[in-house]
Amino acid sequence: MSEFLLVILIIVVLFLIFNNLNSKIRRLEKQISDLNLKITQPQQNTSIQEEPKEELPDHVSTSNPTESISIHQDSHRETIPSVPEKDWLAPVFDFLKQNVLTIIGIFTLVLGIGYFVKYAIDKNWIGETARAGIGLAAGAGIMLAGHFLRKNYAVFASIITGGGIAVLYFTTTIAFREYHLFTQNTAFVITTLITIVSIALAYYYKSEILIIFAMLGGFSAPLMISTGQSNYLFLFTYLTLLNIGMLAAAFLKNWKSVGWTAYTFTSIYLFYWTSEKTELLSIVFYMISYFIFYVFALQDYVKKNTLSQWNTLMLVLINFSSIIGLIYTFKTLNYEPVIIFPLLFAVANGLLLVREYGKKNFGFSYSIFAALTISLFTVAVALQFKAHLITSVWAVESTLLLYIWKKSGHHIFKKCFYVLFPLVIIAQIITWAEYFNAKNMNIVFNPVFLTSLVTIATTIFNLFLLKRINNTQKTEDRFFENTFAVVSYGVIYLAFLLEIIYHISDMPGPAIMSIGLLFSIYYIFILLLLRKKLDIDGFIHTGLIYLFLILAAFNASFAASEVVTSVLQKELTFGFYMIHLLYWVPFIYILWKPSSISHFYKTNISYWAISITLVISISCGFYNTYVLGSVNELSPIYKVKEHFTILYLPIIWTVLASIFIYISLKKTIPEYSRIGFVLIGIMVLKLYSYDVWQMDNISRITAFIILGIILLLSSFTFQRIKNLIKNIVDKKEE
Known part of the structure; x- marks a missing residue:
């Protein structure tokens, strides 16, 4: 018990020291603000006074003040350096650099409380109920400390409050799973209340950091209180309510990170449910989630009639991730038609396309809705012909990302394309593996090759898009594009080759x-x-x-x-x-x-x-x-081969060598002369070192006569060409 009192004493001393330092820091801040006020007041007074006019030189005309002002503005505009575009990860790194100590500190504090409680349990100082009470009190105390610090230290207070929320979640989990102090329903009610309070505090404090803590806790709560029994109806009803709260917060505060956090967790839960226990009920929650996150992606479109890069990426992901889950469920349960979902989503995007067309607005939003509609319709057609789901969807999605990059210029879509395209290749290779096991597939109209056709079509479209994008780029800057081109041509080649070989x-x-x-x-x-x-x-x-x-x-x-x-x-x-x-x-x-x-x-x-x-x-x-013209069976083939090699092959090489030398002289290409003489050298070496000893007398005489005539005719031809060239050169000199 003495250790417990010692820890409390240390905490009290640290609190007094911190309070003393905090008071001194506040006095210093007040003195600095007073000094700043004294410094800025004289500057404001002098700025009010009329500045004396500068005397212009005689050669400067003042008859057109507008012209002089515009010249001054232009020169000023030229001297202003352009602001470099910051990387999209820069705010994240800035936040981490400025608050890394706070994050480590709150994490260490939570661990310290946990180890202290464990130590107290090992010493039998407190019972199970008291343990849970200490944890809940510690979490509430940390949140209360964050509440008092929020005015002067907003970010620091948000992280502190988030740490308190984490303590409350983990305490509730331990109290339910380890100590069995209350039932699962009670634990769920407590975690839900913690989530609601956290979201309310985040909205009240206007803190995006705090609501992310709340969302993480809210989506982790079902895992914390799980008993291993799969009650998916209850789970996704809770997640739907949580996502509706997210949607409201996103629209009221324009917090994009909240929506992305919710989408990530919801997709993981849905895909796990679909793979673990495929049932028709999941379709309802896929559609509900599609509607919620589709509306989330359109928040800027509704407010400002525009689409940001992140909203566009969300539109792409929610359409295609929902299609994968829905069609997988339909195929597993043997329901038809599977194309109903891509067609339904195509109609939803088509309505927005018609809206843009009716307003005669053919900008970025029009292009995105058109691309989504066409892509979804393409997926529907591919699935109708029994193409493989994942490969076809990823292939179309990768092309859509590349098209959006071309239209918007946002490099996030290019990076997503380069991440997704290798997955398309892997999925296509897995699809090709079915050639080794499938039997009696139709020519062309079979699932494997139809899937390949989708990949081929999207790959060709990608190549033309990259060609247009890269017209203004330098060759040395196109490494990834060239690599993509090589891989694309390889994919098209293998798709046709494997289909041919199979049949x-x-x-x-x-x-x-x-x-x-x-x-x-x-x-x-x-x-x-x-x-x-x-x-x-x-x-x-x-x-x-x-x-x-x-x-x-x-x-x-x-x-x-x-x-x-x-x-x-x-x-x-x-x-x-x-x-x-x-x-x-x-x-x-x-x-x-x-x-x-x-x-x-x-x-x-x-x-x-x-x-x-x-x-x-x-x-x-x-x-x-x-x-083939000399024999009809394999037995005498050796003699025929030997005869051709000895008699006819030197003649063929001599003729070819003569042709090479002739082309060299006619077109002034010295390399062909070298090739011709090397070939003659090989032929002569072969003839005198091996062939003459294998021939009979008649063949030997025939070979030498024919080769001699060919060499003499070649020599005579070369001499004539040399003389002709010499005469032409002499005439030019005259």
Whole structure:
């Protein structure tokens, strides 16, 4: 008991010290205010007196005073520095910097009271009822201290009062859960009364900080007094009343943070209820919550006929979060039609759109209501065709956020877009995983691909929006936009590729690989053709060309060899091999029209990449065609391959080398000459080190004669071209 008396004595001493210091501080504040009053009074007196007029120089005309005033104002306006726009988190950090000690102090005080009560319990000084009484008295005392400090220290008093509210909540919780001093209904009534008193005090003190404490306590109260039994009707009736009080406070005091706090807790409770125990009753509370927070989001629109960035974000979130919960409930309970909710919300936003249209007001509000209406209608259409809920809703919502950013310029929507878009990708990947388990799905008209179509449509729309937004930005400032573009093109590619592979999965492996490569080559080719409209440039354009060349070389070599083997094994027909050769169409177009990839030819390595791909494609193309035309089964294929490699491959390389050197001389591209001579060197090295020892006499003589003739003709052609160029240069000098 002596420790208890010692603690009380210390508290009394601290109170006396604080009271003494507080009195001194008040006297100092009064002296400072008196000094300020004495300093400001003479300045006010001198400002009343008429200032003497400055004599103007003779060359300054005073005939037009308005002009001189305007010039002075303009020069003054130019010298005023523009006020930098503050970050939206700056007020939060300012508040924390100024009040961090107060927050830590009240938190420490609450913990101290708690540890003291625990210590008293361990010593058996007080019983259970007395413990609860001490806690309630301590909470009330802290709130009373905050009440007396509110006039001179408003923020400090609000935090103190909030700490007292926290003590009352936790004391009631402990008294109910640990000591069983009263029933659940009594505990709920007490916590409700604490919430009502807290909200009333916040309104009376005009303190937004205090009402946030009250809302946190009000939404936490059901968890504090929960016994594990799920009485959702009672719970959400209480939450609805709490949200109505929030709505009233938000409209009366324009406290935005209160609405966001209520929305966060309400959404968590609703989603938990929906996932834990899906029942039809939850739909009623989803609709009630939608109405409350929709009205909250429109408070500035009702008062000022405008929408702020936070109100716009709330409109987006409440529409799409409500749709997710409502449609999930309908689908789980097998109710139809699921599209009734997005259509209903689309009508609600459409009415506001019609209102703006009737007033001929085509500003930001009109754009937002139009975007919401179209987005909700799009979600309804996607769901009607059995698209997956989460993926479709998030895809449409991300596009809506990007559109709002474009219309408003508020970067909060851009940040939300960059947070939501990765979630769209993750949801889409989970949707694609169903290809591995689903059977007998229809072509195109199946839930997985219809969901992919929604993602594709929104992604394409996003790309065009970003293109318009970024027209004025520098390339080095577009890292995230370029990353988004790469990911977007990848998503579109995978959506189509996986659908194609699913429907040809019964074909042999080489056929699946060949069709997948053909699609990949043509997809990249289409992107290259549309590069200007899609704003594809820089490293994305270069990367696409390199990827195209790699796929073309791989398709001509490894994939073609596998297809030939399958044809000889009678798994595929010769007609499929001809289809496989369609990859030459885009390749020939690129070679025939180098202007389509002119940006690519800025480095020497690009000429080597094109040339190597061309050599591989032509060599493997002739090789595979020769094999299929020479044999009908696999057994003699080794001899045919050996014969082609020794006899025909050096001829093909010699012709290609000659073509490279000819192009180099004609178009003055030195790199092609190097490529040609390197290819000739490889061919000669192969010929004299290996091929001649594998040939019979007739083949050896034939090969040498043909190669000799080709080399002589090439040399003669090069000499003529050199002489022609020399004559042209000499004529110009004359």
